[in-house]
Amino acid sequence: MRIVVSGAAGFIGSHMCDRLLADGHTVVALDNLLTGSRGNLAHLAQEPRFRWIEQDITRPFTIDGPVDSVVNLASPASPKDYLEHPIETLEVGSSGTHHMLQLALEKGARFLLSSTSECYGDPMVHPQVETYWGNVNPVGPRSCYDESKRFAEAFTMAYHRKHGLRTNIARIFNTYGPRMKLNDGRVVPAFLDCALRGEPITVFGSGSQTRSFCYVSDLVDGLCRLMMSEERYPVNLGNPSEMTILEFAEYIQRHPGVRGVYPADYGDAVDIGV
Numbered sequence: 001m002r003i004v005v006s007g008a009a010g011f012i013g014s015h016m017c018d019r020l021l022a023d024g025h026t027v028v029a030l031d032n033l034l035t036g037s038r039g040n041l042a043h044l045a046q047e048p049r050f051r052w053i054e055q056d057i058t059r060p061f062t063i064d065g066p067v068d069s070v071v072n073l074a075s076p077a078s079p080k081d082y083l084e085h086p087i088e089t090l091e092v093g094s095s096g097t098h099h100m101l102q103l104a105l106e107k108g109a110r111f112l113l114s115s116t117s118e119c120y121g122d123p124m125v126h127p128q129v130e131t132y133w134g135n136v137n138p139v140g141p142r143s144c145y146d147e148s149k150r151f152a153e154a155f156t157m158a159y160h161r162k163h164g165l166r167t168n169i170a171r172i173f174n175t176y177g178p179r180m181k182l183n184d185g186r187v188v189p190a191f192l193d194c195a196l197r198g199e200p201i202t203v204f205g206s207g208s209q210t211r212s213f214c215y216v217s218d219l220v221d222g223l224c225r226l227m228m229s230e231e232r233y234p235v236n237l238g239n240p241s242e243m244t245i246l247e248f249a250e251y252i253q254r255h256p257g258v259r260g261v262y263p264a265d266y267g268d269a270v271d272i273g274v
């Protein structure tokens with residue numbers, strides 16, 4: 001297939017490009033480099049089945065030639081990034097997604113949207129099932145991301161219902177792996193950064209909050225399988241086994257060079273010692 005990937009220079013986008021090329025596809029990679037990095041794709045510079053276009057998908061654009069699949073991964077995704085770029089985050093989920101949907105319709109291509117577990121907001125149901133509609137604050141600090149992705153999901157379903165577009169929606173849970181920025185702000189790179197620098201790890205709150213961490217190649221495998229499936233409603237993608245943040249900190253602490261695990265200076269923090 002000839003596949004257009006937006007957000008291609010991002011953490012997940014660059015791994016998606018690698019996987020699609022390894023599977024024998026041709027990739028047209030789009031990114032405006034707002035939060036992505038050209039370095040994530042540098043190893044593909046000589047790849048004849050790979051084409052790079054620096055493009056902001058919130059602006060109108062055209063792609064020459066046939067397209068079989070459109071994969072929409074463009075968005076700031078870490079809280080640090082979307083809090084710094086709230087307007088761009090809302091625009092890429094709305095007009096950016098619209099342009100990618102239009103491209104898929106014009107080309108007769110299938111369409112895959114990367115959405116997020118943030119669609120569930122501050123959930124009242126654990127674990128979150130796809131049939132749960134969420135508990136979302138439309139005006140909170142994270143709303144630029146949550147509502148952008150919820151709007152993108154609604155846009156995708158509208159194109160499916162109105163135009164019969166072959167669409168898929170992936171709700172991505174915490175994912176980690178190579179090319180994640182160490183200063184990304186999320187817990188896996190934050191703890192690894194502390195460990196690598198020999199600094200104490202900071203656990204926010206009691207550390208009893210749970211998360212599950214999915215390795216990026218598993219996530220990309222899920223995206224590829226979903227893209228080929230007949231499922232039109234959102235599908236959660238992630239690791240089903242949860243651990244507490246404290247357990248994760250202790251796991252990192254067991255590795256050489258890590259000085260200790262300290263609570264943050266607020267909330268019901270507990271000191272688990274060095």
Ligand code: UDP
Nearest residue numbers: 174185186187188190202203204209211245
């Ligand atoms: N967290 C932490 N220390 C850090 C960074 C994060 O204890 O240095 C906690 C954070 O409060 C949250 C969990 O780890 O409970 C996961 O945070 P992250 O920002 O990675 O993802 P999200 O909250 O979006 O799942």
